[in-house]
Structure formats: C-alpha cells, structure tokens
Amino acid sequence: MYRLRLWAVKRSYQCERLYTALEAALVKLHPLFEKIGYNRLERPVAVVERAAKTLLFDCKMCGQCVLSSTGMSCPMNCPKQLRNGPCGGVRPGGYCEVKPEMRCVWVLAWDGASRMKEGHRIGNVLPPVDRQLEGSSAWLRASREKALSLQVSVDAERTSLARAFPTARRAEPAAAPLAQEPGNTAQGGARK
Amino acid sequence: MSFSASDPTKPYAAPPEGFSSGSELERVLRAGKFAVTSELNPPDSVDPADVFEAAAPLAEVTDAINATDASGANCHMSSIGICAVLTRARIETVYQISCRDRNRIAMQGDVLGAAAMGVRNVLCLTGDGVGAGDQPGAKPVFDFDAISLIRTIRTMRDSGQFLSGRKITKPPHLFIGAAENPCVEPLDWRAQRLQKKVEAGAQFIQTNYVFDLPRFERFMTRVRDLGLDENVYILAGIGPLASAKAARWMRNNVPGIHIPDDIIARLEGADNQGDEGRKICVEFLQKFREIKGVSGVHIMAYRREHLVAEILREAGLTER
Ligand code: SF4
Numbered sequence: 001m002y003r004l005r006l007w008a009v010k011r012s013y014q015c016e017r018l019y020t021a022l023e024a025a026l027v028k029l030h031p032l033f034e035k036i037g038y039n040r041l042e043r044p045v046a047v048v049e050r051a052a053k054t055l056l057f058d059c060k061m062c063g064q065c066v067l068s069s070t071g072m073s074c075p076m077n078c079p080k081q082l083r084n085g086p087c088g089g090v091r092p093g094g095y096c097e098v099k100p101e102m103r104c105v106w107v108l109a110w111d112g113a114s115r116m117k118e119g120h121r122i123g124n125v126l127p128p129v130d131r132q133l134e135g136s137s138a139w140l141r142a143s144r145e146k147a148l149s150l151q152v153s154v155d156a157e158r159t160s161l162a163r164a165f166p167t168a169r170r171a172e173p174a175a176a177p178l179a180q181e182p183g184n185t186a187q188g189g190a191r192k
Numbered sequence: 193m194s195f196s197a198s199d200p201t202k203p204y205a206a207p208p209e210g211f212s213s214g215s216e217l218e219r220v221l222r223a224g225k226f227a228v229t230s231e232l233n234p235p236d237s238v239d240p241a242d243v244f245e246a247a248a249p250l251a252e253v254t255d256a257i258n259a260t261d262a263s264g265a266n267c268h269m270s271s272i273g274i275c276a277v278l279t280r281a282r283i284e285t286v287y288q289i290s291c292r293d294r295n296r297i298a299m300q301g302d303v304l305g306a307a308a309m310g311v312r313n314v315l316c317l318t319g320d321g322v323g324a325g326d327q328p329g330a331k332p333v334f335d336f337d338a339i340s341l342i343r344t345i346r347t348m349r350d351s352g353q354f355l356s357g358r359k360i361t362k363p364p365h366l367f368i369g370a371a372e373n374p375c376v377e378p379l380d381w382r383a384q385r386l387q388k389k390v391e392a393g394a395q396f397i398q399t400n401y402v403f404d405l406p407r408f409e410r411f412m413t414r415v416r417d418l419g420l421d422e423n424v425y426i427l428a429g430i431g432p433l434a435s436a437k438a439a440r441w442m443r444n445n446v447p448g449i450h451i452p453d454d455i456i457a458r459l460e461g462a463d464n465q466g467d468e469g470r471k472i473c474v475e476f477l478q479k480f481r482e483i484k485g486v487s488g489v490h491i492m493a494y495r496r497e498h499l500v501a502e503i504l505r506e507a508g509l510t511e512r
Pocket of ligand 1 (some may be wrong): 051077078079080081082085086087088089090091095096097098099103105106107
C-alpha cells in the first residue's frame with residue numbers, strides 16, 4: 001500500500017531493526033529449515049512473506065530482497081525497476097518521471113537510508129535481478145545465503161556474478177546468491 | 193577531431209599501455225586537455241549520407257560524437273548503426289546504450305558488435321520511460337540498470353567474461369562512461385549516486401543540461417569532497433536554446449530537463465531569442481572551465497548543430 005510504504009520509509013530506522021532481528025532469527029533457524037527441507041517450506045513461507053511485505057512495502061516478490069540496502073523503499077516499485085539509484089528524470093519535488101503522482105522510490109530510499117544504522121549500504125553496487133527467482137521467498141534465500149556465505153560455490157554462472165558484484169555479495173548475499181536452490185520448482189518460481 | 197587508427201577490417205588491436213581503450217577521447221582526457229563532445233541528431237532514414245551530414249558540423253570541432261540510443265524514447269536509426277557508419281570514416285564516436293529497450297543478452301552482444309566495428313567509448317544510460325516518446329505502447333525492458341550495465345561491461349573488458357561467466361576469447365577495449373543529472377532531485381544525493389557509478393566502473397561522465405550554475409556548483413563541491421574528481425572525468429552538458437517557448441516545451445515534455453525561470457526570462461526579454469540562447473551557452477561554457485573537477489563539456493545542440501563551431505570559437509574551445 002502506497003501510504004504504508006511511505007510510512008515504512010519514514011520509520012526506516014525501526015524497520016531496519018526489525019529486519020535485522022528477523023534475519024538473525026532466520027539464520028539461526030537454518031539447520032532446522034534444512035531438516036524440514038527448504039522446498040517444503042518454500043510455499044507457506046512465500047505466502048506469509050508476500051502478505052506481510054506487500055502490505056508494508058508494496059513488495060513485488062522479486063525473490064532477492066534488498067530493502068536494507070535501499071532505505072526500506074522497495075526498488076521494484078520504480079517503474080524502471082532500477083536497483084542502484086534514481087534515473088535522471090526525477091520531477092521537481094521528487095516525483096517519478098513515469099508515474100508523476102508517485103514519489104520517486106529512490107528519493108524515498110535515500111531519505112530512508114539517511115536514518116538507518118547501516119544506511120551506507122545504499123552505496124553498494126547491486127547486481128541485476130535474477131528473473132528466475134521472481135515469486136520465491138527472499139527470507140528463506142537470505143537464511144540460506146547468510147548461513148552459507150563463506151562456502152565456496154558450485155555454479156559457475158553464479159560465482160562470476162558474485163565476483164563481479166563483490167560488495168553486494170557480502171552485504172546482500174541474496175542479491176548475488178550462491179547456495180543451491182531447493183529442488184522444488186512447482187511453486188514460487190524457484191530456480192529451474 | 194584527430195582521426196584514430198582503428199579499422200574494422202584489421203585485427204582487433206590492444207590499447208596503448210596504461211589505457212583501457214584506443215579511444216581518442218580517453219587520450220585527450222588523460223592528457224589533461226579540456227575535452228569537447230557533442231551529440232548527433234540521428235536520421236530517420238537508411239542513407240549513410242544522412243549520418244555523415246548530421247555529423248559534419250560536429251566532427252571537426254569535437255573530440256567525439258555521441259550517437260544517441262532512441263533518446264526521449266523516440267525511434268530513429270540505432271546508435272550502433274550510426275557508430276558503425278561513422279567509425280568507417282574514422283570519426284570518434286560515443287556509443288550510447290540505454291537499458292530501456294534491450295535485455296542483458298542483447299546488450300552484451302551489442303557491446304561486442306560495437307567494439308568490433310571500432311567503437312571505443314560507451315555511455316551507459318538508464319533511458320527515458322517509453323511514455324515520453326513516439327511509441328508509448330512499447331514494452332519497457334529495464335533488465336539492467338545503468339549501474340549494473342557499467343559493471344557488466346567492465347567485467348567483460350577486465351575479466352574477459354560475460355556476466356554468465358562464459359569466457360570472451362577476445363575482450364573489448366572500451367572507455368566506459370555514464371550520465372549524471374546534477375540539477376534534479378534528489379539533489380543532496382546526486383554526488384553519491386555518481387560515486388556509485390564510478391565504483392561500478394565509469395571512467396567518464398557526461399551530464400544532462402546544466403542551466404543552473406548554483407546547483408551544479410553545489411554538486412561539484414560534493415563531488416570534490418568525495419574525491420571523485422580524481423577518479424572520473426566529468427563533462428558538463430549544455431546547449432543553445434532556440435527560444436523561450438522551446439525552453440518551456442523542453443522543460444515540460446522532456447524528462448530530466450531543468451531550466452530555471454531566470455534563463456527563460458532572459459530569452460523572453462531578448463530581441464533575438466536564438467542569439468541570446470547561443471550567448472547563454474557560451475557563457476556557461478566559460479564558467480564550466482573555471483570549475484575545479486570539470487574536465488570538458490558535452491554540447492547538445494538538437495537541430496542547432498550548425499551553431500556548435502561558432503559557439504566553441506566564442507568560448508575559446510577550438511583548439512583540437
Ligand atoms: S523517477 Fe524514480 S521511481 Fe520514477 S522511474 Fe526514475 S528512478 Fe524510478
């Protein structure tokens with residue numbers, strides 16, 4: 001919801017704390033998740049995640065959530081889906097070039113980041129989204145990636161992306177994922 | 193423009209020691225000379241003669257000519273086509289690539305194709321929204337953003353790999369550029385965004401029109417505070433406005449154009465508005481030269497290309 005999205009950016013500091021706590025909890029749960037099986041969890045978690053994040057952030061379920069690097073303003077609401085900052089067309093007053101009635105998500109993002117503890121992360125160069133991951137749970141992915149962030153990779157394609165975007169891999173590992181995707185491809189658009 | 197030695201019929205040559213490309217523009221900038229680039233009005237035709245005609249008023253007086261990639265989302269001859277034509281005549285080009293119309297597969301392929309044709313400079317752009325142009329029903333692609341495109345081209349050049357990790361047997365040697373718009377929101381963060389582009393791999397910057405000197409100076413102060421002027425060559429954008437009416441139209445209809453009211457008032461008050469527009473342009477050029485960290489200028493003289501030589505002469509920028 002647009003209103004709530006604006007509110008979340010205003011409360012970016014609190015949202016960040018909530019998110020950090022959530023992420024820490026998810027990483028702790030990684031062994032349990034593995035036992036249950038990530039593919040069995042994928043669908044129910046994605047449903048909950050979609051509901052919560054759509055309400056708060058107008059989340060588009062790109063599957064590679066980078067909210068903590070974008071001032072808690074979801075970049076997928078940018079009509080150009082820019083992941084690294086505003087375009088050159090921002091209108092006077094900070095409104096969007098493409099949707100003049102909407103505040104530019106990147107004007108909001110920088111505003112949000114200025115209140116966050118880790119706000120400097122907005123300066124990290126992020127890779128392009130992997131469109132195959134659309135619809136899948138970014139929370140589970142973050143849990144897998146954080147838990148595994150030191151392990152050497154498996155997949156040449158992914159390794160090279162992570163190498164090309166090293167800061168993003170460190171700060172926002174789900175944006176340049178290396179972990180094996182769960183086998184279940186039926187739901188949630190997980191990697192084929 | 194001094195013509196350089198790339199020839200698409202010869203084997204692909206390595207750049208000189210210490211350079212990332214064989215680019216004339218890179219050479220001029222690294223030599224500490226004040227660079228001049230300009231952009232060409234792309235033809236709506238297949239005739240190479242039309243490309244040469246559009247380039248003619250610019251080629252002799254600039255260091256490189258930008259081939260725009262459907263700017264303003266209007267369809268014209270493609271930038272890669274224009275570059276292919278011009279490089280055959282050994283005219284230095286800046287190949288503009290916008291993320292609006294092509295996905296990552298097409299863009300990486302085009303970069304190789306352009307380099308094979310003799311292109312040595314690329315300018316990575318996000319692109320205006322499709323709604324701004326003559327075909328608003330088009331599907332906007334935006335698979336990459338300008339910054340991931342910059343990093344991808346750098347990876348292709350320096351690591352000899354596509355983003356997929358597949359090896360490129362002969363990597364392209366390119367001088368990588370990006371755009372910046374110092375005069376639009378979020379004003380306080382534009383320098384940081386520039387920093388991100390430099391971090392991604394941008395080596396030169398061509399800005400949008402700068403008609404607001406206080407805003408630009410504030411931006412440049414931030415740029416210097418961040419030490420960016422040491423790491424990237426900044427070319428300030430400017431152009432001759434045709435009239436107050438034209439300026440107003442641009443401000444209202446072309447994305448990202450900021451022209452302050454006092455400039456428009458000045459045009460309005462002049463007897464000959466076109467001449468006043470030219471004078472304003474000359475004045476800005478002279479002011480840009482005095483700003484620390486500005487390495488050159490980029491002249492966008494849409495449909496007023498015939499004025500560029502005279503403007504440069506008046507501004508004392510003819511030494512090529
Ligand atoms: S103005 Fe902002 S939200 Fe709109 S397209 Fe540009 S970057 Fe995206």
